[in-house]
Amino acid sequence: MILAEGGGSDNGSFWFPAPSSSNASQVDSLFNFILSLSAFFFVLIVGLMLIFVVRYRRRPGYVQAPASDHNNTLEILWSVIPGILTIFIFFRGFMGYLDMRTPPSETYEIKVNAKKWSWAFQYPNGYIDNDLHIPFNRPVKLTMTSEDVIHSLFIPAFRTKMDIVPGRYTSMWFDATRTGEFPLLCAEYCGTKHSEMLANVVVHPSGEFEKWLEQASNLLATLPPVEAGKILFTRRGCAQCHTIDGSARTGPSFKGTFGTKQSLTDGSSIEMDENYIRESILEPLKKVRAGYRPVMPSYKGQLKDPEIDAIIEFIKSLK
Numbered sequence: 081m082i083l084a085e086g087g088g089s090d091n092g093s094f095w096f097p098a099p100s101s102s103n104a105s106q107v108d109s110l111f112n113f114i115l116s117l118s119a120f121f122f123v124l125i126v127g128l129m130l131i132f133v134v135r136y137r138r139r140p141g142y143v144q145a146p147a148s149d150h151n152n153t154l155e156i157l158w159s160v161i162p163g164i165l166t167i168f169i170f171f172r173g174f175m176g177y178l179d180m181r182t183p184p185s186e187t188y189e190i191k192v193n194a195k196k197w198s199w200a201f202q203y204p205n206g207y208i209d210n211d212l213h214i215p216f217n218r219p220v221k222l223t224m225t226s227e228d229v230i231h232s233l234f235i236p237a238f239r240t241k242m243d244i245v246p247g248r249y250t251s252m253w254f255d256a257t258r259t260g261e262f263p264l265l266c267a268e269y270c271g272t273k274h275s276e277m278l279a280n281v282v283v284h285p286s287g288e289f290e291k292w293l294e295q296a297s298n299l300l301a302t303l304p305p306v307e308a309g310k311i312l313f314t315r316r317g318c319a320q321c322h323t324i325d326g327s328a329r330t331g332p333s334f335k336g337t338f339g340t341k342q343s344l345t346d347g348s349s350i351e352m353d354e355n356y357i358r359e360s361i362l363e364p365l366k367k368v369r370a371g372y373r374p375v376m377p378s379y380k381g382q383l384k385d386p387e388i389d390a391i392i393e394f395i396k397s398l399k
């Protein structure tokens with residue numbers, strides 16, 4: 081097991097990023113074993129086949145000799161040796177599986193909420209972030225659920241992947257052995273923006289995780305509302321669908337729209353004021369902007385009132 085605090089230089093292999101969790105080296109060694117075994121038998125079988133094709137090709141005047149029907153020694157060998165190899169592979173794989181399914185008794189628990197197409201990681205104090213921040217060298221357990229379809233949380237550097245299913249909880253655990261940032265992705269096709277369902281895993285050096293959590297949770301206490309709103313706007317995933325530069329994405333842009341009249345799909349129009357923004361965040365499907373599809377997820381229960389206020393202040397400031 082490699083412990084690399086302050087690491088960052090990735091000395092991964094041709095196949096994988098550097099192993100960065102306590103279970104990763106187990107996965108890698110079994111993978112390398114199966115890969116070398118397959119390569120060995122591929123070369124052996126295809127090589128012999130080519131040699132035999134040339135050596136025993138049909139020549140003029142050839143008369144077929146009566147073939148013996150079988151060879152006991154050969155048949156026992158080619159059953160027993162692969163049998164032993166398969167049992168070994170199963171045994172190693174199953175031990176690794178048990179380790180990865182059984183978290184240690186003391187874990188730091190983070191809840192994961194997946195939805196089309198973003199991640200929400202909730203820390204024990206209630207704070208929610210779009211990136212997964214974790215402490216270095218401490219077992220972390222994720223309890224995960226989905227709001228809509230099946231997603232799958234995959235952290236290649238940790239060699240862990242688990243499906244996230246609506247209506248039930250699944251979990252995974254890992255112990256980061258390297259500080260730095262690692263990509264996290266959805267590995268189960270979940271709609272048009274599946275490939276954009278990305279986040280970072282940030283492994284904080286010992287002692288700094290708590291400091292980060294404290295600061296991130298008190299965003300509203302330490303920053304003016306407009307600035308806090310700006311951070312929430314990107315951190316909570318609004319920026320995936322809304323721009324602040326006037327160009328439309330999945331949702332309308334917010335540049336210079338505060339106070340203007342906007343038309344809705346039902347033919348009426350509405351003034352873009354505080355109440356409308358608040359309602360759009362909590363019940364986005366109640367009034368849908370003309371020209372857009374009703375795909376915005378509700379943030380009810382996920383954004384607190386002061387956070388919504390800060391976002392409103394930020395949208396107001398976009399002249």
Ligand code: HEC
Nearest residue numbers: 317318321330331332357360364367368369372373375376
């Ligand atoms: C998956 C894409 C998506 C995400 C994420 C998203 N929105 Fe939306 N939003 C939309 C779409 C599409 C509309 C237009 C349809 C509608 O009104 O429901 C919209 C409409 C709105 C409106 C009404 C705007 C208008 O001009 O009528 C507001 C306000 C809003 N979103 C705020 C937010 C905030 C704040 C967040 C983050 C907390 C957010 N949205 C996250 C897609 C999204």
Ligand SMILES: [Cu+2]
Nearest residue numbers: 231266270277
């Ligand atoms: Cu997904």
